[in-house]
Amino acid sequence: MRIPTATYRIQFTSEFGFDAACAITNYLSDLGISDLYASPIFKARSGSTHGYDVVDPTQLNPELGTPEAFEMLVQALQQQQMGWLQDIVPNHMAYDSANRWLMDVLENGPSSNYVDHFDIAWNSPFDSTQEPILTPMLGNFYGECLENGDLQLKYDESGLSVNYYSLRVPLKLESYGTFLTYNLGQLARTLGRKHPTVIRLLGILYMLKNVPPELASKQRQDQIDFVKGLLWELYADPDVKRFIDDNIQAFNGTTDDPESFNLLDKLLGEQFFRLSYWKVGAEEINYRRFFTVNELISVKVEELRVFHNTHSLIFKLVEEGKFTGLRIDHIDGLYNPTEYLDRLREKTGDTYITVEKILQPGEDLPPVWSVQGTSGYDYLNYVNGLFCRTDHEEKFEEIYQSLTGLTTPFEEMAVQKKQLILDNDLAGDLDNLAHFLKKLSSKYRYGNDFTINGLKGALAAVLTQFPIYRTYANQDGLVEGDREYIQQAIQISKDHRPRLHNELNFIEKLLLLDYDSTLTQAEKDQWLYLVMRVQQYTGPLMAKGVEDTALYVYNRLLSLNEVGGDPSHFGISLPEFHAFNQNRQAKWTHAMSATSTHDTKRGEDVRARLNVLSEIPDEWQQQVQTWQQLNQQYKTTHKQQTCPDRNDEYALYQTLIGAYPFAETELDTFVDRVKDYLLKAIREAKVHTTWLQPNAAYEDACTNFVKSILERSDTNEFLKAFLPFQQRIAFYGVFNSLSQTLLKLTSPGVPDFYQGTELWDLSLVDPDNRRPVDFDQRKTYLQDIRSQLSSNVLDLIQELLHQPADGRIKLFLILQTLHARQQYKTVFQGSYIPLEVSGALSHHVVAFARQHNSTTLITIAPRFFTRLIQPGEMPLGQDVWQDTTIQLPTGMATTWQDAITGHSLNTSDRLVVGQALSHFPVALLVG
Incomplete structure (x- = not known):
């Protein structure tokens, strides 16, 4: 099995396709990335920005590039000896006209060759029903859409269909009879009953009427396609074309005559599908969806034929060695995840496999699963919680209640x-x-x-x-x-x-x-x-109720409101972190370790900043109270409700603290980003406004509030008060981020990097975190760092430490540590040993060893910097760390070299932290 050293997640889009990924393979390899981790690349809904709305899993997405471009990317990766970890979507497909399997079901009903592919009411083994499958895609009530002329009957080479903007759904076979017999008598009187055109039309009607329903699905479809082909050929006849076009016009009615839509209404009432207002899906759904998304219909991958059909291209690319690993999206949505994973393992052999699985604190993966572990949300929440001062929970609860009333x-x-x-x-x-x-x-x-x-x-x-x-x-x-x-x-x-x-x-x-x-x-x-x-519904309920609702309402400390997180746990203790890592090393050595993903609600460095607040609760409270007073003038009142309310305002201030950019050039776009984020957050919270029923007054008040308080002018008292505090938090956040990055890179598991996060990740929830990445900038930074490494690394470090805003300091750390992971692969898969820290500042140090045979690596990652240094100072040297030492187990080396800085030091049974951290804020010692 190929185990990645480190993965790098790419979000493929039409703007960033196979060619663009090919152009960064050298960069990724130079950085130390071993495996490209790709978002879904199979044919998706037109214009998809994420790829999870697959319409055909048997084809590559043409919007990402040609097959030749895909092959060139594969070759480029293989030349760099890099692997390809592919995100796959076994649970659902897009409810879309381009989904030919689904359209076949809606056209042919239970006779469809693909009726077993979808999790619909017809397929229930014990409680099946033949009611029409809901198509809840209309933007208004069905009757209004019909009488407004939004539903249009059309005819083309593929046959009769009903169309609603981009939605096109084919009509059932019997509807052709209804349609073609309308006004057929008039055509016969005009042309004569024995006219060849009339006779051919009657012949087609006879064939359509007599397609045997008992034929095997494929045979029946072949016969239908043959008859449709004859009709299309006949459509070339001007008389037939006029006849069909006139009928289309008649069925489509006229908007000033409601009765004129009776024909189309009756025709639609005959179908195997039922067009409806999208809100109907919440109460009358008869197919399983991805969570509550009507546009994503679930697949019955538990059926062996469906499993093979939906995975045929995946298995081909695995067999050819183009995919070297698989990441399974939404494993909890499957009917029988254990059986699915067994089948997947049987088909893919020793391929590296991880699952997207949210684990609650103390929960573990089922031990029977033949996978390498999760895709890393569990690690994310443990490493993040390590930087939250658990002893300040009571004070933060008091602050939250007093400032918001919740x-x-x-x-x-x-x-x-x-x-x-x-x-x-x-x-x-x-x-x-x-x-x-x-x-x-x-x-x-x-x-x-x-x-x-x-x-x-x-x-x-x-x-x-x-x-x-x-x-x-x-x-x-x-x-x-x-x-x-x-x-x-x-x-x-x-x-x-x-x-x-x-x-x-x-x-x-x-x-x-x-x-x-x-x-x-x-x-x-x-x-x-x-x-x-x-079992298939507890997951969606947890995701929608907690992740997508409660985590937007309970705003005590937003750094803890992350996917898979539990903000009722105010951080975690160091022993809990070590216990988690030891369990991982014992059971899931090769699970992924994430800190940012396409699903996270805020970037890793936003959380790193926000965790600083947990260290200074009294000062934080004073700041917020000041800001509330200054910004009261920008609030509005609607129906006796102050907008935004105190809870949303409190969350907004945290968002600004965490995401405020280093560079002034980003400030113009930042205001719009925050407005978009806040709009999503308050809709997800479902307190004053929702996606289903937007409250325009409240939403406008919130976005206007953002615009007002962030307006750059000499008279903006809020920014004058806010920016000095924010810059102080950002200063400490840099060191939190460096420690967090080193811990991810050296803990048990495979470190994963979301695109662009090798520099500061100050993004917010999607779509903000899917913004384009400036890879040219990153290439230039990496080249400069690598060239300076060969001359004087300590001078380079001094430069990077005193210019943290551009993020090169983080890139440098990742580069050095990834190269150490490559050099000491077996050690990073070896034992995990928590190290005891003593001295006045012992609580500020996370230290552990990784060991294999005679080689040991020691990770030293500080935390809680506000009590260590003042802004502008560096957390380096004996003056800062005083008597803090790390106890080394018997038998460890006495001579060490820092893999990050290259400097050496000698120890006895105790390692002096001030010596280890004399040049850089974190250390990775090799002995």
């Missing part, structure tokens, strides 16, 4: 927001589960009297109280550890909903697969099916 604990808020999502966005999904649960319970005497409302309430209680993203029960039973999470959710639900005690007992029996001895195998299969369906 007193709800995060755990309680998370449950409330999950309930909000269930009520407003996943109501239809909950209904579907509850109806199946009712059918199941009615088969047993102890559940015969359960009502649909009682079962729905009990199920909602369990879903909202579920402490992790999901469990993984399957045909082999429960996965180790899942029983505890299920029982915890049930018990809390009983405490909150005692009247549903019996219903909750029944649900507990189901989730624990506590089968009655009298159950037949068929009944057990139904129990298991329901459990596995429930």
Whole structure:
């Protein structure tokens, strides 16, 4: 198996395709990156900026470049001996006209050759229905769209379709008869009943009417295509063209005559799909979506044929050695993740595989999964929490409550927001589960009297109280550890909903697969099916309720509000960090270690700055109070509500502290970036405005507030008060970032770099973090650093330390440490040894050793710099670190060389921190 030394995530777009990636392969190799980590590159919806809306997984995305350009990129990587880690999307595809499999289903219904490919109501083994598949893509109510003329019938070589802007959906076979017989009598009277054109039209109608429904899907489709081809040939006849065009016009109606749309309305009512307002998807959904996104329809990858069809190109590229690793997107969305991963491993052999999986504190991956680990969100939250002063939690809680008036604990808020999502966005999904649960319970005497409302309430209680993203029960039973999470959710639900005690007992029996001895195998299969369906919805509910709602409301310290994070844990202790790394080294040595990703809510260096606030709570409180007073004049009042409210204002100040750019040239775009971010944040919070029902007055007040307080003028008192404090935080944030970077590079796991983060990453949530990266600048910086390294490294370090704004100091650290990882690969896969630090400043040092045979590497990463140095000073030397020392285990080397600076030092059984950190703020010692 090829294990990456370090990965570099590229977000492919039409503006940054295969050619552009090819042009940076030398740069990445020179930096020390071993593997390109690519966003999805398969054919996606037109104009996709992320690639997760795949329309055809069997083709490369033509918007990224030609097949030749792809091959050139592969060759360029291989010439540099670099691998290719590919992000793949097994859970869903785009609900889009370019998705030919889905369009085939909507056209041909249950007879489609691809009906098994999608997770739709027709495919339920125990509770199937033939109701039309919802197409909730309309921007308004169906009737209004129809009578406004937004829905248009069209005919072309591919056949009849209904069109709504870019959406094009083909009509079913029977609709051709309805359409072609309209006014056919008039055509026959005009041309004569025995006219060849009329006879040919009648012949086509006869063939369409007599396509046998019992034919195998492919045979039936071939016959339909043949008849469609005959009709298209006949369309060349001027009389037929006029006839069809006139019918199209008649069916499309006229906007000043509502009755004229009856023809089209009746025709659409015959289809295998149902066009609807997009908001209908929240309550009447009959297909599984990615989270709550109507435009992403889930795939039944658990079906072996679907698995092979959707992965055929992936397997080909793995077999050819072009993909050397796979990253699995949204593993929790799959019906049976364990089975999927077993099949994937069987097809790809010893390919490096990681999964996008959110782990809650204390949770681990199922040990039966044949993967190398997660894609790194778990590491991100541990290393980030290390820079938060845990002993200041009580003070920060007091500050947050006094400045915002919010007193709800995060755990309680998370449950409330999950309930909000269930009520407003996943109501239809909950209904579907509850109806199946009712059918199941009615088969047993102890559940015969359960009502649909009682079962729905009990199920909602369990879903909202579920402490992790999901469990993984399957045909082999429960996965180790899942029983505890299920029982915890049930018990809390009983405490909150005692009247549903019996219903909750029944649900507990189901989730624990506590089968009655009298159950037949068929009944057990139904129990298991329901459990596995429930498991697919706890993850989306957690993601939407917590990640996309609660984390935009609970703003005590925004650096902790990260994907997979739990802001109720105010940082983590050093022993917890070491325990996490030791567990990783023992179980998941090659898991990825991320600090920024395409999904993070704020860049790694934004968080590094914000963590500084945890060190100075009193000063932070004073600053915010001052800013609130200065900016009160820019607020507005709407319906007795002050806009923005104090909580949103408090979050905004943190955002400005964290993301304010170093360079003045970025300030103009920064204002717009913050406005866009704030608009997204308040909509996600769903307190005063939402995506479903935007509150224009509140939104305008917030964006105008941003514009006013950031206006650069001599009279802006806020900026005069804000900038000195922000610059001080940014100064300390530089050192936090360097320590965080070194820890990622030397902890157990594979360090991952999101595009552009080798310099300062002051980005906000997507789409802000998908902005183009200036690789030319990075190439120039790297070339200059490499050339100066060969002359006088200490002079270079002095220059970089005193010019931190351009980010070269971070690039330098990454370069030096990645080269050390390449040189000492076996050591970085060796043992992990926490080191004891003593002295007055012991709490400020994170230290551990990596060891293999006779070689040892020691990481020294300081933290909590506000008590170490004043702005403008460097955290270097004996004067700063005083008596701080690191105890070295018996048998370690006594002569060391710093892989970052090149300087040497000698030790006894104790390593003097002031000597190790005499030239650079962090150290990686090799002995």
